[in-house]
Amino acid sequence: ITRLQGRTAVITGAASGIGRATARRLAAEGARVVCVDLDAENGAKAAAEVNGLFIRADVTDEEAVRAMYEEAVDTYGRLDIAFNNAGISPPDDDSILTTGLEAWRRVQEVNLTSVYLCCKYAIPHMRRQGRGSIINTASFVAVMGAATSQISYSASKGGVLAMSRELGVQFAREGIRVNALCPGPVNTPLLQELFAKDPERAARRLVHVPMGRFAEAEEIAAAVAFLAGDDASFITASTFLVDGGISGA
Numbered sequence: 001i002t003r004l005q006g007r008t009a010v011i012t013g014a015a016s017g018i019g020r021a022t023a024r025r026l027a028a029e030g031a032r033v034v035c036v037d038l039d040a041e042n043g044a045k046a047a048a049e050v051n052g053l054f055i056r057a058d059v060t061d062e063e064a065v066r067a068m069y070e071e072a073v074d075t076y077g078r079l080d081i082a083f084n085n086a087g088i089s090p091p092d093d094d095s096i097l098t099t100g101l102e103a104w105r106r107v108q109e110v111n112l113t114s115v116y117l118c119c120k121y122a123i124p125h126m127r128r129q130g131r132g133s134i135i136n137t138a139s140f141v142a143v144m145g146a147a148t149s150q151i152s153y154s155a156s157k158g159g160v161l162a163m164s165r166e167l168g169v170q171f172a173r174e175g176i177r178v179n180a181l182c183p184g185p186v187n188t189p190l191l192q193e194l195f196a197k198d199p200e201r202a203a204r205r206l207v208h209v210p211m212g213r214f215a216e217a218e219e220i221a222a223a224v225a226f227l228a229g230d231d232a233s234f235i236t237a238s239t240f241l242v243d244g245g246i247s248g249a
């Protein structure tokens, strides 16, 4: 399939997990891929895998975010797809009674403020072209309680969902689609780390997934590829759940 031929995609959090699988998938569908991550070693490997460009950037740094889209456009001439996906897992014991203000702020900064910055600096490029697809990674916990008291994490993802919806509505007539991707639990280093600290949590979570398993990153990447391209031409401002049925149960 080459449904993304000629398109340029910038993917944040591309060194690992969902971002990395998506880099491979979008490249396989013909896109030129810019991999962005803090992790220089794995980020460079991810970019090499897809014959793309690696940019080391912290997505909470406004100037770095502005510059990474500039560099992408300078290199490939355009910006069609922004997959704003970098994020961090909840702090240990992310309950309202235990999460400190600093940990709370850090999660909002990395998971939510970063998406604000990425949208802010991606949209002007897309506007100039009269076309673009933005996919922001939220989570199923943006639409339902997760039974694991992830207060700061869930709040950050709820913010991503609401912001994506607002932007989708605001820019619908300019050809820019903005969707919130809401994965269920996905088998990535982020989840594995969380479960290594608290193995019972994995079992508790699994019980709630009707499919009885976690997603593989490639299954999320397939949804991103769909939202990125013209097959999704009438989909914007959506809450796009790829969750094995967890939110429907």
Ligand code: NAD
Pocket: 012, 013, 014, 015, 016, 017, 018, 019, 036, 037, 038, 039, 057, 058, 059, 060, 085, 086, 087, 088, 089, 110, 137, 138, 139, 140, 182, 183, 184, 185, 186, 187, 188, 189, 190, 191
């Ligand atoms: P991951 O830890 O495998 O990958 C996240 C990547 O983001 C890492 O490479 C990390 O270096 C990068 N990153 C973190 N902070 C950054 C920063 N400030 N600047 C640049 N890069 C930064 O995680 P993943 O599971 O692939 O998660 C990707 C996204 O999906 C996250 O937003 C996460 O919250 C979300 N998500 C994950 C799951 C899951 O179960 N794994 C479920 C729902 C949503």
